[in-house]
Amino acid sequence: MTAAKDALQALVVRDRDHECDGFGPARVCVRVVAVAELPTRFGHFRLVGFWNNRDGKEHVALVHGDVVEGDDVPVRLHSECLTGDVMGSLRCDCRDQLTEGLRTIQREGRGILLYLRQEGRGIGLLNKIRAYALQESGLDTVEANQALGFRDDERDYAVAAHMLRSLGVKSVRVVTNNPDKIRQLEQHGVTVSGRIPHVIPPNEFNRFYLETKARRSGHLIDLTEERLPEQSDRVLVEGMPP
Amino acid sequence: MSREVNVLVVGAGVSGLSCAREAAAAGHSVQVLDRARGVGGRCASHRLDGIAFDLGVSFLHGRDPDFLAALREVPGRKLEGWPRAIRGSGRPCQPEAFQAGEERLAFVDGVTAFPKHLARGLAVRARARVERLDLTREGPRIVLEGGEEIEARHVVLALAAEQVLRLLAAVPDLPRPLASVVALLETSSSESSLSLCAAYPAGTPVPPWDACYPEDSSILQFIAHESGKREAPPFLGLVLQARPSWARRHVDDPAWPEALLSEAGRVLGTWTASPSATHAHRWKFARTDLSSELSGPVLVQLPSGASVGICGDRFAPGGGVEAAWISGRALGRRLAALEVA
Numbered sequence: 262m263t264a265a266k267d268a269l270q271a272l273v274v275r276d277r278d279h280e281c282d283g284f285g286p287a288r289v290c291v292r293v294v295a296v297a298e299l300p301t302r303f304g305h306f307r308l309v310g311f312w313n314n315r316d317g318k319e320h321v322a323l324v325h326g327d328v329v330e331g332d333d334v335p336v337r338l339h340s341e342c343l344t345g346d347v348m349g350s351l352r353c354d355c356r357d358q359l360t361e362g363l364r365t366i367q368r369e370g371r372g373i374l375l376y377l378r379q380e381g382r383g384i385g386l387l388n389k390i391r392a393y394a395l396q397e398s399g400l401d402t403v404e405a406n407q408a409l410g411f412r413d414d415e416r417d418y419a420v421a422a423h424m425l426r427s428l429g430v431k432s433v434r435v436v437t438n439n440p441d442k443i444r445q446l447e448q449h450g451v452t453v454s455g456r457i458p459h460v461i462p463p464n465e466f467n468r469f470y471l472e473t474k475a476r477r478s479g480h481l482i483d484l485t486e487e488r489l490p491e492q493s494d495r496v497l498v499e500g501m502p503p
Numbered sequence: 504m505s506r507e508v509n510v511l512v513v514g515a516g517v518s519g520l521s522c523a524r525e526a527a528a529a530g531h532s533v534q535v536l537d538r539a540r541g542v543g544g545r546c547a548s549h550r551l552d553g554i555a556f557d558l559g560v561s562f563l564h565g566r567d568p569d570f571l572a573a574l575r576e577v578p579g580r581k582l583e584g585w586p587r588a589i590r591g592s593g594r595p596c597q598p599e600a601f602q603a604g605e606e607r608l609a610f611v612d613g614v615t616a617f618p619k620h621l622a623r624g625l626a627v628r629a630r631a632r633v634e635r636l637d638l639t640r641e642g643p644r645i646v647l648e649g650g651e652e653i654e655a656r657h658v659v660l661a662l663a664a665e666q667v668l669r670l671l672a673a674v675p676d677l678p679r680p681l682a683s684v685v686a687l688l689e690t691s692s693s694e695s696s697l698s699l700c701a702a703y704p705a706g707t708p709v710p711p712w713d714a715c716y717p718e719d720s721s722i723l724q725f726i727a728h729e730s731g732k733r734e735a736p737p738f739l740g741l742v743l744q745a746r747p748s749w750a751r752r753h754v755d756d757p758a759w760p761e762a763l764l765s766e767a768g769r770v771l772g773t774w775t776a777s778p779s780a781t782h783a784h785r786w787k788f789a790r791t792d793l794s795s796e797l798s799g800p801v802l803v804q805l806p807s808g809a810s811v812g813i814c815g816d817r818f819a820p821g822g823g824v825e826a827a828w829i830s831g832r833a834l835g836r837r838l839a840a841l842e843v844a
Binding site for chain 2: 286314315316317387388391394395398400401402403404405407408409410413
């Protein structure tokens with residue numbers, strides 16, 4: 262067993278009875294439950310499984326290299342998107358963002374991708390499908406999308422901050438184009454020592470960003486007025502004017 | 504033109520009341536309407552031979568710190584943790600109620616203690632059934648049964664989805680944001696609820712449980728040991744609630760109370776089937792189907808500067824009274840942020 266893996270395995274034992282006041286208004290409290298190797302097509306990771314003591318939700322961190330007690334650790338937050346991540350949906354850029362996050366961490370030689378699962382009792386997939394259906398019917402409006410609004414960013418940051426604390430990370434460089442993400446993490450007590458731009462290489466599916474000069478933040482490929490932000494990260498494609 | 508009230512809330516359930524409180528606290532003049540005789544909607548108690556029977560919501564549960572604080576502000580004795588002793592392993596109406604981190608309680612004075620407390624200081628008009636909603640160029644107008652009209656700057660519909668749809672469907676040239684909300688509500692539905700209060704003669708043995716969730720009944724979902732919530736009850740009282748799927752099929756069948764009683768007799772023993780007094784109540788549109796939950800209330804601004812808001816247990820995660828209260832408060836806060844006329 263390598264030292265890096267040892268350090269992660271030790272967290273499982275350490276966290277067996279972990280219970281704290283929690284992070285954020287929902288008092289999110291997670292603990293490390295299981296660690297295993299995860300070879301991927303993007304490189305080798307270790308998969309660290311977390312359990313949220315408050316609502317029984319599972320989250321995972323994909324860890325590469327030595328991060329426990331680490332400084333300036335590259336960290337990417339990714340919010341689960343079943344349609345994008347798994348199904349390769351072109352309604353969003355989640356898959357491009359996920360794979361580029363993993364590649365960045367490999368390039369940096371170490372880092373963590375926090376894969377944040379849907380929170381909030383049932384809100385998620387069904388309402389996303391409803392939102393898409395409204396879009397197709399031409400009836401999507403800001404109000405309806407807000408009512409469907411399927412992510413609680415605030416809670417995501419609380420989960421992320423606790424996961425980083427659990428992993429013993431001392432300071433992070435956040436892989437993001439969204440300065441608000443950094444502020445939010447800092448508000449939850451994460452020491453942010455820098456930012457790594459999150460730039461996606463061009464491909465046949467995102468080339469239109471280069472053509473439309475990415476007029477908006479948000480990430481839906483459908484260029485309607487209302488967006489359903491999922492990664493709360495502005496899409497930047499290599500070669501795109503700022 | 505001047506409007507009679509600033510915020511008109513239709514529906515004095517927990518959601519409507521919690522919205523009205525926030526708006527009133529911000530200085531809006533607020534009027535609440537309800538078709539029933541009292542406040543509370545499905546947080547309803549019925550007195551049978553002097554005992555309060557909670558015939559809709561039987562106990563309150565949640566995990567939101569503000570909601571829990573609001574419950575504990577209510578005067579009167581509370582039974583913390585109720586129901587504690589559970590019989591049967593059937594699925595609860597709200598499975599989250601029994602998950603870790605969730606707190607439960609019942610009110611010794613009946614569940615209406617909560618909405619009554621929320622309604623304190625608010626102008627609530629009972630027995631006012633809303634017939635129609637007009638969106639005129641000047642703003643919204645509510646037409647009551649009997650023809651009386653009330654104009655308001657902002658109207659809040661704190662009703663079941665089906666009732667909101669009935670009002671909005673009749674509005675000609677519905678503005679697009681409201682049409683999209685209609686499309687949203689049409690993808691979801693409410694469950695029906697059939698509830699029977701049953702009193703048993705003094706001397707009937709008191710069951711050793713607070714609540715029963717029968718696991719082998721296609722008819723009964725929940726039986727509350729109602730008199731167990733009361734101070735020195737003179738007799739045994741139960742509330743029987745039907746499964747939503749059964750209720751949907753039998754909501755218009757006048758024989759449903761007998762069917763519930765005979766099923767209770769099968770589940771608990773034949774004595775249950777012969778109460779000394781009963782009271783039956785049905786809600787055609789009761790709690791939201793949990794697959795239909797949304798994340799927040801809706802507030803649609805109209806060109807006149809007026810607005811239409813919609814809140815309810817569907818408009819916050821988790822359903823139930825907690826979601827109703829949270830969605831109402833969220834909408835009330837959005838109204839509070841609007842200019843007070």
